[in-house]
Every structure is written in C-alpha cells, then in structure tokens.
Amino acid sequence: MTTTERTDIVVIGSGFGGAIAAYHLAAGGAKVVVLERGPWLSSEEFEHDFILGSSSTRIFEFVAGRGMSVLGGNCVGGGSVVFFATMPRAPSFVFERQGSIGRRLFPAAITRETLNPWYDRVVEALPVHRQEWSEVTYPGGLWAAACRHAGHTANPVPVAIDTAMCTNCNWMMAGCRFDAKRSLLMNYLPAAISHGAQIRPLHEAQQLPGTTTATTGCTTASSTTRTTGCRRAAARSTRRSSCSRPAPAPRR
Amino acid sequence: MQSDTSGGDQQRMRTLEAWADTFVPGAKRWPDDRAIAGAAAGPGAVEAGAVELLETPATGVSDGLDGLAKALNEHAEAWAATHGVAIDESVPAFVALSYANRTAVVRMLIAPDHPEKDIWILVALFCFMAFDTAAHIHTVDAIATGHPGLAAMGFAKPDADGLWRFPDFTYGMQLASLHPGTTPAGDPA
Numbered sequence: 001m002t003t004t005e006r007t008d009i010v011v012i013g014s015g016f017g018g019a020i021a022a023y024h025l026a027a028g029g030a031k032v033v034v035l036e037r038g039p040w041l042s043s044e045e046f047e048h049d050f051i052l053g054s055s056s057t058r059i060f061e062f063v064a065g066r067g068m069s070v071l072g073g074n075c076v077g078g079g080s081v082v083f084f085a086t087m088p089r090a091p092s093f094v095f096e097r098q099g100s101i102g103r104r105l106f107p108a109a110i111t112r113e114t115l116n117p118w119y120d121r122v123v124e125a126l127p128v129h130r131q132e133w134s135e136v137t138y139p140g141g142l143w144a145a146a147c148r149h150a151g152h153t154a155n156p157v158p159v160a161i162d163t164a165m166c167t168n169c170n171w172m173m174a175g176c177r178f179d180a181k182r183s184l185l186m187n188y189l190p191a192a193i194s195h196g197a198q199i200r201p202l203h204e205a206q207q208l209p210g211t212t213t214a215t216t217g218c219t220t221a222s223s224t225t226r227t228t229g230c231r232r233a234a235a236r237s238t239r240r241s242s243c244s245r246p247a248p249a250p251r252r
Numbered sequence: 253m254q255s256d257t258s259g260g261d262q263q264r265m266r267t268l269e270a271w272a273d274t275f276v277p278g279a280k281r282w283p284d285d286r287a288i289a290g291a292a293a294g295p296g297a298v299e300a301g302a303v304e305l306l307e308t309p310a311t312g313v314s315d316g317l318d319g320l321a322k323a324l325n326e327h328a329e330a331w332a333a334t335h336g337v338a339i340d341e342s343v344p345a346f347v348a349l350s351y352a353n354r355t356a357v358v359r360m361l362i363a364p365d366h367p368e369k370d371i372w373i374l375v376a377l378f379c380f381m382a383f384d385t386a387a388h389i390h391t392v393d394a395i396a397t398g399h400p401g402l403a404a405m406g407f408a409k410p411d412a413d414g415l416w417r418f419p420d421f422t423y424g425m426q427l428a429s430l431h432p433g434t435t436p437a438g439d440p441a
Contacts, residue, residue, distance in 0.1 A: 052310035144428035154428035167417035
C-alpha cells in the first residue's frame with residue numbers, strides 16, 4: 001500500500017547520521033519522521049544465537065562483494081546497535097594526511113582541535129566511558145602487552161558502554177541484551193521520540209524524486225525558484241513486505 | 253550412517269559434501285566414504301552441517317543447489333579431461349576426484365578472473381560458516397550436542413538461561429605505557 005504524507009523533515013536511516021540529526025531537529029520544533037529499513041528490536045530480542053534468522057542476522061545487512069564483503073547495521077539504531085562501542089578520538093596527525101596530489105585530505109577547517117568540542121558533546125550524550133586497566137578485556141590486555149613488547153604504547157580505548165551493566169558476554173554484534181552498550185537506542189533516539197519524532201522501522205526509501213516546482217508552507221515561490229527556508233517535504237515511503245531475513249530455520 | 257536418499261538427491265548431496273569437505277576437510281565417516289576425502293583427522297565441514305546450512309532457505313542459495321551441484325560436476329569433468337585425469341563414472345565427477353584435484357578445481361573456480369567466482373566464494377563461505385558458527389541450528393543446541401566446529405574452537409557453554417556471561421574477563425593490570433600525549437579524555441592528542 002502506498003500513502004502520501006507531509007512532514008517537515010524526513011530522515012532516512014536511524015543510525016549515527018540519522019538519529020542525531022533527528023533529535024536536534026525534533027528538539028528544535030520540527031515535525032520529524034525517521035524511515036529505517038531494518039527492524040526495531042528491544043533488548044530482550046537481542047539473542048545469543050548464531051542461527052540464521054536470530055538477531056545477529058536480522059539487524060545486519062551482509063553484502064558479499066568482489067574482494068570484500070561488508071557487514072552493516074540494518075535496524076533501528078543502525079551501526080550503533082552492532083558495533084563494538086569503541087569511541088577513540090582520531091589523533092591530530094590523521095587530519096593532516098595528504099593524498100596522492102599532495103593536498104590535505106580533510107577540509108582545512110577540520111582538525112582535532114576544531115572537532116574536540118563535538119567529541120566532548122558525544123562523550124556527554126552517549127555517554128562515553130574512559131576504561132581503567134581493570135576493565136580492559138583479555139584480548140585488549142594481550143594487545144597492550146604485544147604493543148609493549150614491540151616498543152609501542154597502548155591506551156585503553158574509551159567505550160560507549162556502561163561497564164557496571166556489561167556481562168562481557170562477547171555477543172556485541174548481536175545487539176546488547178543487557179542494555180550495557182550505549183547505542184542510539186539508549187540516548188538520541190528516545191530523546192528524539194520524546195520531542196515528537198516518529199521512527200518507522202521496516203520502511204525503505206526507494207525513490208527520491210527531484211522537484212520541478214518548489215512548494216513551501218511559508219512563502220509563495222515561482223515555478224523556477226526554490227526556497228531555502230520553511231520548505232515542507234512530501235515523503236513517500238513504502239512499507240517493506242517482509243522482514244530483512246526469513247524466519248529462523250526449524251530446530252534440527 | 254549412510255543416508256537412504258537416492259538418485260539425484262544423493263548425487264547432489266554427495267557433490268555438496270565433497271565441496272564442503274574441500275574447505276574444512278574431515279575424516280571419512282565410513283571406510284568407503286567417497287564424498288569425504290579423508291584429508292584431515294576428526295570431523296570437518298560436512299559433519300558440522302555444511303549441507304544442512306546450504307539447504308537453509310535463509311542462505312538465499314538453497315533454491316539453486318541443484319544447478320550448483322550440476323555446474324560443479326561439469327567443471328570437474330572439464331578439468332579432469334584437460335588434465336588427463338580418469339573419472340570414475342559411478343559417482344559425481346567432483347566426488348570422483350582426489351582431495352588434491354578437488355582443491356585444484358576449487359582454485360580454478362575462485363580465481364580472480366573466473367566469471368563465476370562470486371557464487372563459488374559465496375557457497376564456500378557457508379561451508380566455513382557451518383563449521384565456525386553452526387548457523388543452521390540454535391547455538392545452545394549446537395553446544396549441547398557437541399557441534400565439532402564450536403567444540404574445536406573451545407566455545408564456552410552458556411549459563412542456565414542460555415546467555416553467556418564472563419565474570420572473569422580481564423588481566424586486571426596495566427600492560428603497556430600510555431601514549432605520552434594522552435589527553436584527560438584518554439585519547440592520544
């Protein structure tokens with residue numbers, strides 16, 4: 001079934017890119033609709049199970065590519081639900097790297113210094129936790145020891161994890177069963193919802209038609225002039241006919 | 253125990269078993285086991301459930317297995333003819349090959365310039381997945397029934413509620429010096 005609706009803002013995708021924009025726009029008073037292609041799972045639906053059809057496959061999209069296969073988040077919360085919640089700040093030298101023609105790869109305005117206030121905001125919003133050595137896992141400790149033996153330093157990586165709630169289950173890629181991972185399901189998305197944003201799971205943007213005439217809710221525009229403010233967007237979304245994965249296979 | 257399936261089903265199954273066994277080889281299940289080449293001790297991908305996983309609809313390849321088995325045997329026949337290898341026609345061509353020759357056919361099919369490379373790599377991937385994750389059955393059941401791949405990796409048993417928790421997870425000590433430019437937030441500057 002296809003329906004036509006109107007809203008102020010349509011956000012496509014509910015991961016890091018979409019959720020944060022959705023929150024700020026909703027908090028600023030806009031009517032926001034977030035379209036998310038994947039399903040919306042609650043904590044108790046995050047399973048410790050490798051079987052095809054369990055959460056570890058439902059919240060992922062797997063693309064078998066030529067030379068490289070890609071796993072990406074495909075659920076409300078996007079990659080934040082399936083990632084390992086490591087939140088390091090990129091070191092300063094990263095931003096100074098040059099490409100093959102000797103030009104700086106990042107725009108001149110982007111440096112670690114200019115990003116630090118934004119890193120600070122993320123640290124506060126998720127929030128991000130600075131790990132002590134007593135919280136570093138065995139693999140992390142092994143890596144640190146290997147670095148030391150090779151003459152290098154190693155820092156415990158800051159994480160978006162409530163370590164008091166974490167059980168070290170090792171199923172982070174299946175979504176956090178224990179609400180310890182501070183994914184966008186725990187912060188920006190509920191904040192956006194509290195400001196009236198609608199999250200629509202299993203909705204995929206299939207077409208973004210260009211407009212030949214600009215329409216606006218606040219000014220009258222000529223047929224050749226686009227207005228930049230107060231534009232209202234017509235969103236067309238098509239509900240997916242099925243979940244991203246078939247039902248689990250029967251037990252053997 | 254040998255399967256009682258017959259005819260084309262059996263041909264397909266033995267072909268897929270031989271394919272899976274080429275990636276994660278195992279010991280023969282019975283003395284005249286033809287599908288498993290016996291290139292390694294202990295159970296391999298076949299006994300880990302590779303064919304069951306390939307036949308799971310969620311893989312997206314289950315509907316095409318007839319064609320895949322047929323194509324694989326045609327490739328095996330062509331390879332054998334090219335290399336002067338005699339084929340025992342009482343079994344599918346790929347099954348008739350030795351482990352070394354099966355490996356040579358696989359190497360040809362997954363070579364960067366082979367036009368069918370993508371599909372053969374995808375089908376190979378599920379054979380590894382069967383051994384590494386037992387993705388055709390619930391993980392708690394796989395562990396309870398001694399799934400060979402998970403057992404080989406020492407996959408721990410879950411708690412009574414079927415969830416994993418590791419209260420012992422850290423060396424609990426500083427194992428390297430921090431970067432000298434570490435900021436108050438913990439990151440290198």
